[in-house]
Amino acid sequence: MSFSSEDLAAIDTPAVLIDLDVARRNIERFQHYADQHGLRVRPHIKTHKLPAIAEMQLAAGAVGITCQKVSEAEAMVAGSRAITDVLITYNIVGAEKLEHLKALARKVTLSVVADSRAVVDGLSGAFRGEPQPLTVLVECDTGANRCGVLTPEAAEALAAHIHASPGLVFGGLMTYPPAGGEAAVERFMEEAKSRIEARGIVVPVITSGGSPTMMHAAEAPVTTEYRPGTYVYNDRSLVSRGVCGWDDCALNVLATVVSVPAPNRAIIDAGSKTLTSDLLGLTGYGHVLGRDDIMIDQLSEEHGRLVSQGPIGLAVGDKVRIVPNHACVVTNMVDAVVVTGDGRATPEKWPIVARGKIV
């Protein structure tokens, strides 16, 4: 990262550091792959929650952004006039959220997903009196076992229901792919698309997403659009999957050693309130850059415990830089990040405007 040692010495810890030059390289790498394969890019902003980074993604060629909740989309749209096209990949349920959705639809090109008639009927009830219909995609479960209709037949039936619903227009198919599941995505989506088109309904978009498998996105050629999130920053989880290296990690946590109670143990001032307890299948809570021998084996809310097989070699007051297991959840823990790169002489503090937007 391009923070100087003077920069790092001056930053109060724990702090979340962002290198915009690394982020830009990550953005351009996937945009280039997508351009080569005729895929549109619609990044998920959950990873950065920053309008300024969404603007970098749009400037690189993204067609719009993806958000997960209405309040998250509201914060992003309020933060940048460049954000004019938003997909919320979530079932929107409840009167209050539907009111917010209607207000947002008057400001930007908006689409959402649904995986049941109950959700579609709620959306139709809210939008049947609106000047513009709402675009609704069918969420499909291609193996991730979270939300989504389970079969192409069910996708067809729900697409037809959306198509027939006042206030709505059918926008296509959406999925979050299972691990290594491009073949499953292709099989499901091809069949669902054929069935829906056989009814005379157009399928304008087939959108998939997820950073772990993004460089294989073109292996499901039925896909028209891809929604990577973590790729902008990368993290220990993606390094462990071989998707990137440590130098591609644009987000680091800077922490200070506050205790060295035993020769092989040190305690830092970043705990689960900064690094989070997300393991994503890994052992330990992050990677200390330059110290492959160290394991972060335990977190309390404000303490991280570092252990080494040999001498820990750290003193009270030393600073360490950590690549967290999962970048997106770390962004959500802090009110601001410390940003460098893009020609800046000194680091800047950027508030995370879409942090904590859970409704």
Place this chain on the structure above:
Amino acid sequence: MSFSSEDLAAIDTPAVLIDLDVARRNIERFQHYADQHGLRVRPHIKTHKLPAIAEMQLAAGAVGITCQKVSEAEAMVAGSRAITDVLITYNIVGAEKLEHLKALARKVTLSVVADSRAVVDGLSGAFRGEPQPLTVLVECDTGANRCGVLTPEAAEALAAHIHASPGLVFGGLMTYPPAGGEAAVERFMEEAKSRIEARGIVVPVITSGGSPTMMHAAEAPVTTEYRPGTYVYNDRSLVSRGVCGWDDCALNVLATVVSVPAPNRAIIDAGSKTLTSDLLGLTGYGHVLGRDDIMIDQLSEEHGRLVSQGPIGLAVGDKVRIVPNHACVVTNMVDAVVVTGDGRATPEKWPIVARGKIV
């Protein structure tokens, strides 16, 4: 909980619900135990991060509060004039934090801990020119293997160093006890106390803490003060340890079912951004009240997956109440909680003023 079904229907989700009547009962239960055993109570506010609940704890008989970071203490002190005595159970390291600590010491009776000469020397350097000395306790590792000096001899040496340091006054001994470790606390603290007193240095306070073992605090009679945190709300972790029952849980997460993709599976709108990934040794991410058959077996940031061995019996739009694994970390995820009880006719929204205070 005393939220009515009309209250619950009107609350947008996910939301963190607090029942003040249950919290008050929890506060009074431990205060009564402590009073009976001559123990002072200094609750850790990390669990609620709310000045109004600290005021309830002080009104019940607490001698002051415990915070974990300087910024957390600042937010609490700014939020209530009743908060006049604060212990920060953390090694304060770094120029910026020491400046904040000095400012705080001019407002309230303040004490901190240290477990090394490096930390003590930093504190002394900051406070040697101040009008009032800073009270510093020695943090002792009685088996939790986090921070703390490892032996009574080391505690004695550090106490003598604090005693001899300009700007500081030795305040006693502090520990976070290991699981079931009252005997270990008693053994360590008795010896450290004798050694320090043999040098002619008074040991005014011996403070221990932790909700899991709080009802055994008196089994370490050397202890003068106890610092429970989670006890005010309780959580699934404490229920699983037999410390309390579900009716004693003053914090619930309210969530809405957004998808029922399979007969035995439902998805709610609370994920790791609300419930957090903290497991605390448990299986699953929380307990759905009234549904012992349901396991929350997987979280994404905004999705919680509920599975049952039989039919899930939930529909899109249904609301569920969840006792999270760990109450303290849930408080930190939201900007506000929804509060009932204490004679309120309708729920109120309270901002979490000490949320996200990590520095």
